[in-house]
Amino acid sequence: MEQRHLGRTGLRVSRIGLGTLTWGHSDELGENDAADLLKVFWQAGGTLVDTADVYGDGEAEYLLGRLVERLVPRRDLVIATKAGSVPDPFRRFDGSRGHLLSALDASLARLGTDHVDLWQVHAFDPDTPLEETLQALDIAVSSGRARYAGISNFSGWQLAKAATWQLAAPGTRTRLASTQMEYSLLQRGVEREVLPAALDLGVGLLPSSPLGRGVLTGKYRNATPADSRGASEQFAPFVEPYLDDAASRVVDAVAIAADGLAVTPLQVALAWVRDRPGVAAPIVGARNAQQLTAALSVETLSLPDEICRALDDVSAPVHRYPDQDWSTL
Numbered sequence: 001m002e003q004r005h006l007g008r009t010g011l012r013v014s015r016i017g018l019g020t021l022t023w024g025h026s027d028e029l030g031e032n033d034a035a036d037l038l039k040v041f042w043q044a045g046g047t048l049v050d051t052a053d054v055y056g057d058g059e060a061e062y063l064l065g066r067l068v069e070r071l072v073p074r075r076d077l078v079i080a081t082k083a084g085s086v087p088d089p090f091r092r093f094d095g096s097r098g099h100l101l102s103a104l105d106a107s108l109a110r111l112g113t114d115h116v117d118l119w120q121v122h123a124f125d126p127d128t129p130l131e132e133t134l135q136a137l138d139i140a141v142s143s144g145r146a147r148y149a150g151i152s153n154f155s156g157w158q159l160a161k162a163a164t165w166q167l168a169a170p171g172t173r174t175r176l177a178s179t180q181m182e183y184s185l186l187q188r189g190v191e192r193e194v195l196p197a198a199l200d201l202g203v204g205l206l207p208s209s210p211l212g213r214g215v216l217t218g219k220y221r222n223a224t225p226a227d228s229r230g231a232s233e234q235f236a237p238f239v240e241p242y243l244d245d246a247a248s249r250v251v252d253a254v255a256i257a258a259d260g261l262a263v264t265p266l267q268v269a270l271a272w273v274r275d276r277p278g279v280a281a282p283i284v285g286a287r288n289a290q291q292l293t294a295a296l297s298v299e300t301l302s303l304p305d306e307i308c309r310a311l312d313d314v315s316a317p318v319h320r321y322p323d324q325d326w327s328t329l
Helices: 031-043 055-067 097-111 130-142 156-167 194-201 236-242 245-261 265-274 289-300 305-315
Strands: 003-005 012-014 017-019 048-050 078-083 116-121 146-152 176-182 204-208
Touching: 017 031, 031 055, 031 289, 055 097, 078 097, 097 116, 097 130, 116 130, 116 176, 130 146, 130 156, 146 156, 156 176, 156 194, 176 194, 194 204, 245 265, 245 305, 265 289, 265 305
Parallel strands: 017 048, 048 078, 078 116, 116 146, 146 176, 176 204
Antiparallel strands: 003 012
């Protein structure tokens, strides 16, 4: 699998990443399935494995830690995790230095490693000074517990402020390598402000849910499959926003393109987002090795320009004042 630099750093990652959001959920993905996924991913040349301290209440990290070395050499993986989300009904995110560094230590213990390759702040915390949050990243990198640092779910102005703050003291503060945001043909909101800021500041984009939470595979076109996440009590609310008429038009266009290219809708949707400007590696979640193999088969596919333009047109986000480049409207 082709490797790409993550933002304007020396870190190279596979251009498709493996997500672990559902790892450790008793009704979703257990150890045997996770082992199959990790082995298939590694054998295909994949390196970037993305997790978080709250996935499965920590079970995803624990499960990944048990599999590394037993199945895959630690040196062959770029392990990325996140901290900052908290199970508190009154405070969804805690970006305080104390919480973040304690969370990192707990993640390292679950993962069974002395460092992560990429450590990300899971979301912006409006109740903590941003410089305090970012100092936790500097401490993590300078102490060797993290090799690189990134953010996740920051808006355009938040990303720009954070990245600029870090660049203001080179050699003292660690450059932001990445931002992880939802991005697909069904969710192009990052193109308004986040992506232009990331491109300007040298921050690589790691798209989450690049298949529109599974909807872009086309499996929901006629009905909701009984074994799909859309049919599960836990994940149905996650899928439901992308089952409206506007999404259906995009899914139909993807299916038409797939038929014309003699490939699958999954391959078309994933190739589109993988090759967008500023994208380093879409993060793909799969329920089994068969699904992951289907996603990894996109490696040999590059979409023709006319297909890309058609998909761009049918899924184009609405830009109005004062969105980025509003002066042309």
